[in-house]
Amino acid sequence: MLGKKLLSKNEGFVKAWKLFISKGIIEKDLIRDVIAYSWMRSKLHGVDPMDEEIKNELSDEAFEKKYRKSIFLIKTAMPFMHSLRQIVENTGFIVRLTDKDGYVIECIGDYELIKKYGKLNIYKGCNVQEAVIGTNAIGTALEIGQPIQVIGAEHYCKQYHNWASSACPIRGEKEEIIGVLSATGPKENVHPHTLGMVVAAAQAIGKKMKLEKTNKKLDRANKHFYAIMESISEGLICTDNKGIIMDINLFARRFLGLKEEDILGENIHAILDQKNYDRIMRRINNGKKYEEEEIYFKTKKGKDISCIVTVTPILDRGTNEVEGVVFTFKESKTVHSLVNKIVGAEARFRFNDILGNSKKIKEAIRLATLAAGTDTTILLLGESGTGKELFAQAIHNESQRRKKPFVFLNCGAIPRELVGSELFGYVEGAFTGAKRGGHPGKFELADGGTIFLDEIGDMPLDTQTNLLRVLETRQIVRIGGHNVIPIDVRVIAATHKDLKKEVELGNFREDLFYRLNVMPIKTPSLRERKEDIKIFIDYFIEKFSSRMEKNIKGVHESFYRGMMNYHWPGNVRELQNVIQLVVNIVDDGEILTYKHLPNNMKSSNLPKGFGFTEQLMSLEEIEKMAIVKTIQEVDGNLALASKILGIGRSTLYRKIEKYDLKYVSK
Template sequence: MSLKVSNILTTEEKEIISSTAFIHTMEKIFDPISVPIILVDKDTRVIMINKIFADFLGYPKEEIVGKKVLEVDEYSRFPYVLKNKKSEIAWKHKFKNGKTAIVHRIPVLDENNEVLYGFGLLLFQDVKEFKDIIEKNKLLEHALSHAKKQLQKINGAKYSWEHILGNSVGISEAILMGKRASKTKSTVLLLGESGTGKELFAHAIHHSSNRKHERFIKINCSAIPADLLESELFGYEEGAFTGAKKDGKIGKFELANGGSIFLDEIGDMPLSMQSKLLRVLQEKEIERVGGSHTIPLDVRVIAATNKNLDDMVKEGSFREDLFYRLNVMCIKIPPLRERVQDIEPLTIKLLQKLSDELGVYIKQVSSEAMAHLLNYDWPGNVRELENVLERAMNLADDDTIHTSHLPYNLLKNIEKAMNYKGQSLREIVEHTEKEVIMKCLEDTNFNKAKVASLLKISRSSLYDKIEKYKLE
């Protein structure tokens, strides 16, 4: 009877044969690879190294295999890695021959967490190569960032919700409505007095929508003559009228295809154009002036006006059907006189902005001057506030705006200003805060959770203020 060879081998001999076969297989796999690779046993003896790594170290493979790794490279950290059983990834290492590289050292463990092998790899054979790649990556990131900024400039949406300041109830509700509107495809109608920030809202709605990477086209309906508005909005074909460009012209709606179009001062649009805009909103297609075919569109319309469209509809100067088509998501932006508590934070932010633009660095507004700002009605709203501050900054002698730097129209309302005579700025602000909280409580039927949410303060802070001002 014959015995198989495997049956008469000792366990140690079997392990040697198995290990030799494993190493032979590893050499076949890794030797042709152009990445330097090394394998050591649990005693840090080199059992496999591919040719490119041996050449990097400056020895023939035959002289390296079988030696302990410290005999080949006295600076090797493999003994430390195998002892601690922790990998070292992307370490900078200087070899005995003076070369520097980025390396990986990885312990290979069995199911009992005991070391079997140590696996090493050179990620970069030269630190300079590594630095070059890092620099190229930085250049690519910079180029990508620049391209994104340029694309944003082309698209036109420059402002986001962070640019709209204020915690008053009216502006908070408008922002909340705007954020909800941005998540839809519906037409948005922005209503508010001149200077309240309707264009900022239009930018922010587009910027936070799923169209933010597409174009945001703006057009002021009151700034373009009635006879040119149609060709400006819808474009024209070659020869459509005397003076038309040879190849025709693309209109604003086509430019905005896939994105959003902001129709500012929609209340000033002529009746003849209103009917054509209504067709675009209903059919989602346009026809160029002088054209013979329709062009399908996917455009989100955001319209704005400082006029009372309800009254205009009754008067017959604005089409009722267009009004209802536009008035899907209606956002009313409150005037500055209805959000007194926002004047101080707005002033601080505008001072920072104007300081950067003008190079005139003003840090603060005196309490007397702030009292006048709080008492003024602001018919021109935030735009007027910015103009007043810019004027005051140009007149200021130091880093503070005083009453003498404010225009006469802010100071002439002396009767109202006298109500605050002898009061500190803190007392004036507290009086305003009390009035705002009381109005919110009344508007919400004393729902404190809702009031805290509207004012963006904690419930505990609201309770403290209610107790302080005795509003129960």
């Protein structure tokens, strides 16, 4: 109950209010500054202090929208509002909650009062800002941003003079006002401690909202972290600074064949051998990152699997000491496959890319196509430049391994002492200069796919022994290592040498020869398929003229004849280089003729035994050579050729028939 002191003060409030309303004078001795300023604001807003019914409320639809928008505030505040009501339950108080705009969004308490004083903007949906109903605890608290208690005649509007109200702003995460909590009742029932209770409740609401938002963020972050851990396509293991496993994701569990309950709380030693465990613990102890290095994990079945691992220490920000460690890893095979894609370890050519219509090339393609349907070892035999790698790639792309790596190694292009390490890999410290952490060999990189061993006739004998063992066991052991690594690789070998002769000379192992010679395929030389030369000429002219932006108007028959009469020791590779040279030097818009051939081909463009040489020749050979050379020089003009040769045209025709030179006169 208000004591005599508060009743006396209220009489002073009435006197001050009347003086302000009638004359606009502020009696500072009778009224607080905060109330005086509020009265002046209310007057500026045009609020009528004598208005008996002040109505400013939301429609049902607008209120529902505002209510939903404030639902988090309402749910948090309601328990505190009920507690506050219980404290003042017998004193006829109403507890209200407004949003930041001054609209009442919840109201509990003495419903008889709400019903009796309904016109006082107490119920839900009403607005209680100063601009609407003048000085009041909620509206003034919104204006000044501070808790306040307004009693009796301190209210600007007369109809509120029988009321007392205490209000306190509720602040959000950034200390912005998000609502106001108030307790309102008859002025004679007000108590000085009411404001303190409202302030305590409002602050508790704000703190709980902040805490719940923080907890929601943490919960969301934890869910996201768990979802990320479980969904990433690589293993992830978290340990403390002693190596005790605290967390392990789905990929790692499946990879190691473990259940979560089997491994959590165990030491990392359970899935690492002693050597790798010691390496890891050294990194944990010195706080250094262990990045992209190879270690072996032990699975539940006891199998050792090579993995590429990154170990990241978690450091305490204050002490910089290691608190824990995060392991991320992928199986080495997966990393190797990715590396192969990046560096281009894949086959690009197919059988459709092999040019030619000759019987010999068609037969080679037929055999290669049959071989591609099997998983047998293939030996490609042929001179340099006949397209053995092209065949190897086409076989791979036609096989069931087409989506796996295609790895190439030229056994004759690297130092003999390095062939073994290139093929089978090596472990750390295997030899001077060995890479830290070791290095996988070509067989590991080709796992699941095809390895193409070109110029296998140049492979050192000691490496041949190891290769034979790999072909028989389908397993490799890195140089300097002990771990047996199973592989699934299809081998295609190639050579320009006569391997049978190399076996006889002791340069090639006989058992390896028979292991490789399961499916021999000969790639024919260009001399054996001269009918395909024109196809190659047209193909390479189009290719290089387009690349060099040259306009080649056409190709004269003499150019084709000159190219076909050459013996092509370098096969298709040499022909390609010749066309590239010709297209480089020819003027734009020219027609290619005999004169555009390289000089070495002009002097030796006849089949072997028909060029100008220093050896002794018969008269018939000299005559044949002279006729061929003359016809070529005049671009097939037989009338002109007969004049130059000093013989009749009919005689020239007979000699062409005699020496079978129809291909020259075409």
